[in-house]
Amino acid sequence: EPEVTQTPSHQVTQMGQEVILRCVPISNHLYFYWYRQILGQKVEFLVSFYNNEISEKSEIFDDQFSVERPDGSNFTLKIRSTKLEDSAMYFCASNPVRASGGQPQHFGDGTRLSIL
């Protein structure tokens, strides 16, 4: 069964450095999402992406964050200047359609980001 794959599984970065988290969504999917879970808290929505542009973003997704689909297969999340509070598990998800009408989102295994 096709899967969403994320790399790396764990990323350790110094505060203030840029980090890029990578995702390969399922190939025929059209909607892409990033979520994060800070340890002990709820999974939170960051951003959705459709037709090569951001379709919705949360308050968390400020100017330090950006997303890109550079080559038609990868979907990346960049954090420009990381802060300690960016430490979290970051999940990528994809959908053939919007998460409605009985279609679940398909999640990757996540990237654990640790900011020192």
Place this chain on the structure above:
Amino acid sequence: ILNVEQSPQSLHVQEGDSTNFTCSFPSSNFYALHWYRWETAKSPEALFVMTLNGDEKKKGRISATLNTKEGYSYLYIKGSQPEDSATYLCAFSYGGSQGNLIFGKGTKLSVKP
């Protein structure tokens, strides 16, 4: 503020016990309710997506019900097995969104053999 609450936060049962958890969500502007099963170091696995009031879905020993008028869903596990041990997440999507999911904190189930 759209909020999803799950209870209990954690649950310890013996193998063979049946159990259930609750998910509460906003009853207005409802679009869909998702249940996921999440094991540590793995991706959340979709169990059910429900959209209609009164929906009941079943997958093996696991079933779920939905009440959109009062804003709750129940997940039932019949005859729990150790391999059912996981965190069960529910997530809500609302009309007008681009499908982004609002998650509860999850119910962590531990099944002792």
